[in-house]
Amino acid sequence: MLEDKDQESTPLQQLGEFGLIDHLTKGFSTTQKSTQKGIGDDAAVLHFGDRKTIVSTDLLIEGVHFDLSYMPLKHLGYKSVMVNLSDIYAMNAHPTQITVSLAVSNRFPLEALEEFYAGVALACKIYGIDLVGGDMTSSQKGMIVSVTAIGCAEDKDIVYRSGAKPNDLLVVSGDLGAAYMGLQVLEREKEVFKVNPNSQPDLSPYTYIVERQLKPEARKDIVALLKKLGVIPTSMIDISDGLSSEILHLCKKSEVGCNLYEDKIPLDPTVISACEEFKIDSTLVALSGGEDYELLFAIDQKEFPKIKGNPNLTVVGHMTDKNEGAHLISRNNSKIPLTAQGWNSFSEKE
Amino acid sequence: MLEDKDQESTPLQQLGEFGLIDHLTKGFSTTQKSTQKGIGDDAAVLHFGDRKTIVSTDLLIEGVHFDLSYMPLKHLGYKSVMVNLSDIYAMNAHPTQITVSLAVSNRFPLEALEEFYAGVALACKIYGIDLVGGDMTSSQKGMIVSVTAIGCAEDKDIVYRSGAKPNDLLVVSGDLGAAYMGLQVLEREKEVFKVNPNSQPDLSPYTYIVERQLKPEARKDIVALLKKLGVIPTSMIDISDGLSSEILHLCKKSEVGCNLYEDKIPLDPTVISACEEFKIDSTLVALSGGEDYELLFAIDQKEFPKIKGNPNLTVVGHMTDKNEGAHLISRNNSKIPLTAQGWNSFSEKE
Incomplete structure (x- = not known):
């Protein structure tokens, strides 16, 4: 699979944390009017005017939530975003930005992470959302993905889990x-x-x-x-x-x-x-x-x-x-x- | 340490994911005016009016970022929040909400997680921020913490990494x-x-x-x-x-x-x-x-x-x-x- 070290592969140590972030996020541009500042500072800056801000987050662990022996990394990147967008849609709201944090053990070469981010990029493109931040670190074992999605909605449109009435x-x-x-x-x-x-x-x-x-x-x-x-x-x-x-x-x-x-x-x-x-x-x-x-x-x-x-x-x-x-x-x-x-x-x- | 199974301990299986979230977050109340809906729905709902929204996230892995043999879990909960608040302050902004996601292997009893959340609660109290969401899951190895902090600021007050001039x-x-x-x-x-x-x-x-x-x-x-x-x-x-x-x-x-x-x-x-x-x-x-x-x-x-x-x-x-x-x-x-x-x-x- 993508972790096969026989392929041409680039050890992550070669790039270092910041080089890696730069490398993996350079293809992402921001399109949302509400994105004032994306990747590259201590935090992202968003602006939603009079609308409500919606936030959801999920943590995905290799061996618990996904199995890389049959889950291509590009699909994993895509799915990790979907899991979070789904929570925003479940509020009857519109996702606008995501942050993606990734921890990987040193068995993953750079090319594996590129595949993962290609899936994230595809999700961003299809769903019209901006990647605005994240974190990148090493893990002791396997891959760990944490995604936070941020969205907005008019107050009157937001739907909660509460609110259903008998006979609905x-x-x-x-x-x-x-x-x-x-x-x-x-x-x-x-x-x-x-x-x-x-x-x-x-x-x-x-x-x-x-x-x-x-x-x-x-x-x-x-x-x-x-x-x-x-x-x-x-x-x-x-x-x-x-x-x-x-x-x-x-x-x-x-x-x-x-x-x-x-x-x-x-x-x-x-x-x-x-x-x-x-x-x-x-x-x-x-x-x-x-x-x-x-x-x-x-x-x-x-x-x-x-x-x-x-x-x-x-x-x-x-x-x-x-x-x-x-x-x-x-x-x-x-x-x-x-x-x-x-x-x-x-x-x-x- | 806190993971000592000789103490009275409650296996996490006994509560299940939702029971666990309910149990660990029941002591948290919301105090921020901008928190419209906290824990307990698909996503949190925030509202910042005309101010900018600031978002930062960090992923902390046992064995990479912390060593539980000398890091008490309450301190780890506290520090996990601080790491993220620090990023918001570095924008000259004010943190208002956090989400905290946690993955743990089954060597951790409930009491260990309670200690961790006691640290999170203390940080929320001292810094005046609301816990508004997160995720809770099992890990294959060790403890993984992902925190996202959200804050706000007037546009004119936000300070970026860019902007320094010669002679400053x-x-x-x-x-x-x-x-x-x-x-x-x-x-x-x-x-x-x-x-x-x-x-x-x-x-x-x-x-x-x-x-x-x-x-x-x-x-x-x-x-x-x-x-x-x-x-x-x-x-x-x-x-x-x-x-x-x-x-x-x-x-x-x-x-x-x-x-x-x-x-x-x-x-x-x-x-x-x-x-x-x-x-x-x-x-x-x-x-x-x-x-x-x-x-x-x-x-x-x-x-x-x-x-x-x-x-x-x-x-x-x-x-x-x-x-x-x-x-x-x-x-x-x-x-x-x-x-x-x-x-x-x-x-x-x-």
């Missing part, structure tokens, strides 16, 4: 479970590769789910769509840990209950077939798989005509009184309490 | 080299402890330098002092990597040269005696030691009467034309080119 409709963008099933495919191929390093896996039947795992997109388009439709959700969250966990967050912060209908959960056909192949229940995957980076939100019932029939949005349930709790209504109409089975980095892995 | 005076706050010498003392005691675990070191002669290493303070007071004196520096930086490295940053960004006078470099008597004991040149320590978190700035000569005689500020040199380069004028009046010998995390350690 629960809506999800896109489809669920694909990122998790993509991970299963990649993990399986990794095991095959360990046994037979000459094997050439045919991943073409899994293109969609593998791409959802390796190169997810944050739903900027959904925030734009809601604006266009004139819909301001009553509450919203992004789906990073699984539908179940996120619904419970909305219920807790909004002090409501929820009925989620199993037969409404949007699943791509590739996810269904992969679930059959891996003998995993597709509902469980949607509920607990995580890393989908779709948006989950509640809207007042009167808004339903505005979103009805939109292929990007699916009504999956409705909010209830708090004392009714949060439940999955299964296909056979039984009522199963939702539990936070989402990804938990402190639990033992299966 | 170069001024430093406090004294230099103490944090590095504190580290030498702690490293020596660690080696003694390895040989004889029953040894009880008497660190009292080293109180000042050890505290400068373990519990540094960001120079909020200097930003306030400059305001009070009516002085706006032409350029400014904080001294995290050593005086030499920081002077070269100012020279590069301001496109000037510099003469630094060896006999003007402020040294605490404890630093001088420790340097004698360790047989290290005290000038070298000030130039390259790092972690002092003092402020280094340039001012127009006409501002000199305002700072003259102030015990917190020392004129250490003056800026020159760019083509004269950056030099140390030694006690015996020889002219030695300044080189960036500051801390470089990618270099082999001595």
Whole structure:
């Protein structure tokens, strides 16, 4: 992979910390009007006028959040940005700047870091955001990525996790479970590769789910769509840990209950077939798989005509009184309490 | 130390990620008018009105930036915040919020994290800033801390690294080299402890330098002092990597040269005696030691009467034309080119 030292590679010691920062960030320009000063001082200087400033941050650790044996570094750079932008979109806000900090052990040559930053640069370009700072250091083991995203929004547009009311409709963008099933495919191929390093896996039947795992997109388009439709959700969250966990967050912060209908959960056909192949229940995957980076939100019932029939949005349930709790209504109409089975980095892995 | 599992300890698995975040952040309240929404949503919401927003971030890795065998976790929490606040003050701005992300391996019990957050809380209280977000995850090895600080300032007050002019005076706050010498003392005691675990070191002669290493303070007071004196520096930086490295940053960004006078470099008597004991040149320590978190700035000569005689500020040199380069004028009046010998995390350690 990219860490192969047999390729022409440049040891990081050769550049030093500041040389490295200069080298890796020289291709970044700033385009946001709100960026007054980007990289190259003690701190960035931003300016948002009368709008609110939104800040979100995530820390990604090799071996916990990503596996470089199948995650190309360019994709990792891209995904690290997406994870953070997704949080800003989940506030119904617009990301404008990011900072990216990186720690790597000395097994990484300069070329590996260039790949990573190429992914960051692509994300910045596609999503129209500026890289304005960060930190660069060595690690004792593996790669560590910390991204902070900053955005802005009009006060009236900001949507919190709180705010959902009983009888609000629960809506999800896109489809669920694909990122998790993509991970299963990649993990399986990794095991095959360990046994037979000459094997050439045919991943073409899994293109969609593998791409959802390796190169997810944050739903900027959904925030734009809601604006266009004139819909301001009553509450919203992004789906990073699984539908179940996120619904419970909305219920807790909004002090409501929820009925989620199993037969409404949007699943791509590739996810269904992969679930059959891996003998995993597709509902469980949607509920607990995580890393989908779709948006989950509640809207007042009167808004339903505005979103009805939109292929990007699916009504999956409705909010209830708090004392009714949060439940999955299964296909056979039984009522199963939702539990936070989402990804938990402190639990033992299966 | 705090990681001793013989004490009553709570495994992190028992709480899970969200339980852990709730537990560790429940004691934090928000006090800044600009904090509209803190912890508990996808992102924090800040609001700075017409002022500029300033952002800085740092990533700290166990074994690279800190050694938990002598760094108490409460001090580490405090210092992690200081490192970032120092960058905001170096813009002549005021920090208002921070995000703190933490990754730990499962050798850390809950009580260790509580200690860390107690240090963060103390820093927030003393410096009057709000903790508004972060991330919490597991690491494969050791502890990783990522802090982002956000601040604000009037546009006219912001000071960049660029802006210094030839003949400007170069001024430093406090004294230099103490944090590095504190580290030498702690490293020596660690080696003694390895040989004889029953040894009880008497660190009292080293109180000042050890505290400068373990519990540094960001120079909020200097930003306030400059305001009070009516002085706006032409350029400014904080001294995290050593005086030499920081002077070269100012020279590069301001496109000037510099003469630094060896006999003007402020040294605490404890630093001088420790340097004698360790047989290290005290000038070298000030130039390259790092972690002092003092402020280094340039001012127009006409501002000199305002700072003259102030015990917190020392004129250490003056800026020159760019083509004269950056030099140390030694006690015996020889002219030695300044080189960036500051801390470089990618270099082999001595």
